[in-house]
Amino acid sequence: MSKPLLVAGSINMDLVMRTPRVPHSGETLFGEELRAISGGKGANQAVAVARLGTPVFLAGRVGRDHFGQIMLSGLSANGVDCSQVELDDEASSGTAFIFVEPSGENTIVVATGANGRFTIRSAERLAGLLERVELVLLQLELPLEATARVIELARAAGKRIVLDAGPVCRHPLPEFFQVDVLSPNEAEAEALSGLPIRDPDSALRAARALLERGPGAVVLKLGAAGALLAGRAKTLFLPPHPVQAVDTTAAGDAFSAALAVSLAEGKALEEAVRVANAAGALATTKAGAQPSMPTRTELEAFLGRA
Numbered sequence: 001m002s003k004p005l006l007v008a009g010s011i012n013m014d015l016v017m018r019t020p021r022v023p024h025s026g027e028t029l030f031g032e033e034l035r036a037i038s039g040g041k042g043a044n045q046a047v048a049v050a051r052l053g054t055p056v057f058l059a060g061r062v063g064r065d066h067f068g069q070i071m072l073s074g075l076s077a078n079g080v081d082c083s084q085v086e087l088d089d090e091a092s093s094g095t096a097f098i099f100v101e102p103s104g105e106n107t108i109v110v111a112t113g114a115n116g117r118f119t120i121r122s123a124e125r126l127a128g129l130l131e132r133v134e135l136v137l138l139q140l141e142l143p144l145e146a147t148a149r150v151i152e153l154a155r156a157a158g159k160r161i162v163l164d165a166g167p168v169c170r171h172p173l174p175e176f177f178q179v180d181v182l183s184p185n186e187a188e189a190e191a192l193s194g195l196p197i198r199d200p201d202s203a204l205r206a207a208r209a210l211l212e213r214g215p216g217a218v219v220l221k222l223g224a225a226g227a228l229l230a231g232r233a234k235t236l237f238l239p240p241h242p243v244q245a246v247d248t249t250a251a252g253d254a255f256s257a258a259l260a261v262s263l264a265e266g267k268a269l270e271e272a273v274r275v276a277n278a279a280g281a282l283a284t285t286k287a288g289a290q291p292s293m294p295t296r297t298e299l300e301a302f303l304g305r306a
Contacts, residue, residue: 003134004055004081005264006126008150009042010115010141011060011085012094013067014289016249019099022107038074039096039289040115041139041166044250048257048279048293049137050079054264057133059084059126060142061114063093068114074290084129086122088114104245104284110141118142123149130157137260139164148175160263164256165192177214181263183256184210185221200237203228219259219273221252227277229270236270241281241306250289255280258299278303
């Protein structure tokens with residue numbers, strides 16, 4: 001069995017509603033249905049890693065409430081080791097309200113809840129576990145100082161680090177650029193670089209500006225336009241996979257998880273980005289966050305057809 005990965009990140013209950021569009025201020029719209037689906041960038045990515053056949057620990061925090069119980073049960077059922085998830089007696093579990101438009105695009109509002117109480121001390125409790133894992137996958141939905149501390153500890157342990165730079169962070173800490181792979185989407189790259197992204201040339205400028213700040217490589221998720229790899233030795237645009245998008249929720253999480261798994265398995269960065277690009281596209285063909293994370297069999301079949 002391969003060495004496990006560690007994912008440290010948010011755990012949310014997603015309340016998903018299909019709507020003709022996002023309502024304007026003071027306006028009431030009628031949606032089609034409301035579903036409660038386990039989500040959160042950390043939890044989504046941990047499930048995606050597990051479905052790709054790699055052992056995975058998830059570190060995070062949930063409330064000792066009904067949503068927390070449901071989410072931990074679902075994570076365990078998907079093969080995620082939740083021994084590093086803290087239970088909070090005071091804060092409720094994180095909740096995300098997601099509005100999905102007919103195009104599949106989504107708008108999200110998050111109530112952080114217990115996720116916001118994952119502390120530097122919580123991060124330091126992971127020091128022993130870091131010796132046992134192959135790679136660390138992070139995002140920015142936990143408190144930034146705690147995430148920075150995980151990066152410091154992972155670097156000290158000699159572990160590779162992939163940072164999915166979402167959600168948008170306008171005041172990044174220096175540690176966020178001391179990673180092996182920094183992977184924002186367009187909005188996140190704009191916020192981190194201070195440069196607008198309107199076309200391939202401007203995307204490349206933003207990626208190179210981020211590369212100059214220290215990461216080993218920048219992998220820019222461009223959604224329906226594919227992906228961009230900006231490395232020290234090579235720059236590469238990867239075209240999108242033509243799919244019928246149903247829901248783009250968590251497509252970026254599928255991308256990041258497949259990228260991390262591929263790197264942990266020893267694939268070259270270029271090949272890892274190709275696999276990740278396919279995983280992100282495949283995730284858009286199903287509704288929901290964790291339910292849309294592809295299995296290894298599904299991903300390999302999709303790559304074989306591509």
